[in-house]
Amino acid sequence: MTSRGTAAALRLRGLSKAFGSTLAVDRLDLDVPRGSFFGFVGPNGAGKTTTLSMATGLLRPDAGTAHVMGHDVWSDTVRAKQLVGILPDGLRLFDRLTGFQLICYSGLLRGMDRSLVVGRAHELLEALGLDEEGGTLVVDYSAGMTKKISLACALIHAPRLLVLDEPFEAVDPISTSTIRQILSGYAESGGTVILSSHVMDLVQRVCDRVAIVAGGQIRAVGTLDEVRSGMTLEERFVDLVGGRADVGEGLAWLRSSSD
Numbered sequence: 001m002t003s004r005g006t007a008a009a010l011r012l013r014g015l016s017k018a019f020g021s022t023l024a025v026d027r028l029d030l031d032v033p034r035g036s037f038f039g040f041v042g043p044n045g046a047g048k049t050t051t052l053s054m055a056t057g058l059l060r061p062d063a064g065t066a067h068v069m070g071h072d073v074w075s076d077t078v079r080a081k082q083l084v085g086i087l088p089d090g091l092r093l094f095d096r097l098t099g100f101q102l103i104c105y106s107g108l109l110r111g112m113d114r115s116l117v118v119g120r121a122h123e124l125l126e127a128l129g130l131d132e133e134g135g136t137l138v139v140d141y142s143a144g145m146t147k148k149i150s151l152a153c154a155l156i157h158a159p160r161l162l163v164l165d166e167p168f169e170a171v172d173p174i175s176t177s178t179i180r181q182i183l184s185g186y187a188e189s190g191g192t193v194i195l196s197s198h199v200m201d202l203v204q205r206v207c208d209r210v211a212i213v214a215g216g217q218i219r220a221v222g223t224l225d226e227v228r229s230g231m232t233l234e235e236r237f238v239d240l241v242g243g244r245a246d247v248g249e250g251l252a253w254l255r256s257s258s259d
Contacts, residue, residue, distance in 0.1 A: 008067070009034040009161045009192035010055055015064035016216075017050050024050045026216035027064070032194055032209075034069075034160075037187045039207035039224075040196045041233075043241055047216035048196050049089060049165055056086050056163050068161055082110070085154035087147075089165035089196075095139035099130055099149045102138055106153035117156065124152040127182060129175060143170035151179065155186075162186065165196045180206055200234040214241045 010032040017025045025047040032038045042048050053059035055066045057073045057080065066073040071080040094102060100121055107117035125134045128148045133141070138149060147170060154162060162183070168176050184206070187193050197203055203210060204224065210233065211221040219240045220227045228236050 008032060009036070009069060010163075010194065011065075011067040011070075012051070012055060013065050015051060015054055015066060016062050017047075017054060017059070018062055024216055025054070025061075028213070028217060030211060030218060030221065032192060034192050035187060035190050036192055036209045037184070037207045038192070038194045039203035039210035040194055040213065041198070041200065041203055041210060041237060042213035046213045046241075048213055050216075051213065052163055052165055052194070052196060053088070056084050057081055058086070058088065082157070083160045085157065085159035085162045087150050087154045087162075087164040087167050089169075091150075093138055093146070093150065093153075095141075096137060098135050098137055099141070099145075099152075100125060100134035102149060103152045103156055107156040110157045112157060120156055121152070124155060127178070128152055129178060144172055144175060147171050148175060148179070155182075159191070161192045161194070163194045166198070167195065168197065168199065168202060200232070200237060204233045212237055212240055 008031045010030070012028055012030040015025055015028045016023070028047070028051060040048055040052070050059065054061045054064075055068075055073065057077055060074065068080040068083050071083065073080045094105065097105060103121040103124060104114075104117050107120065108114065122131075122134075125131045128151065130145065130148055130152070133145060138146065141149065147167060151164070151167060154164070167179065171179065183193050195203065195207060208224060209222065210224055210227050212219045212227065220236070224233070227233070231239065
């Protein structure tokens, strides 16, 4: 385990959350090293989004602690949140603003100088291929464009930790390549990326470390090669989490044609 305040960008200890009788996260421990491109994968209902929400101050845990660069997310909230950029999955945006206005609003909320915010907003719109849509209301954006503008809002204050929940969902291949380049450059410069995704091939291609979570607990964590153990990530994932039984001869009517 890494020690708080030295190598860990994010440190979770005993993190737990229940919704009624359902235990979504069960005493979860995790260290994410600084400068890593960290994949966080698991089946639907595994507790991924709940864990990341508690780790970034969006949801209060029932028990346990979360530290960002050594700062307690719940007792040193302001400083911890200053260090984090978040792209949550499904969170509503202020979509009656234009894309440019939304990015600027995100920067100004963080106390940034207006001239700096405006300059960075233009740079982000250009880098993400949204420069021509900067004056369009976000409510009129496609799903992929909305993902990209949300990423721009997460990046505007140059955070040291990026927590991205399904950032490539509904994003076209060209934009995916652009985002990957931005995030890879960010990690290479010392930033830390935590990427939650269901796309195992994508995680294999971009992440250097990975954790597999199921039932609210970590089942495997380490470098990509350590976790894969000689398998593909998808094979290892199914091996740890358990897949559906072979359908065998089921749905036979799909394999036959009729006149």
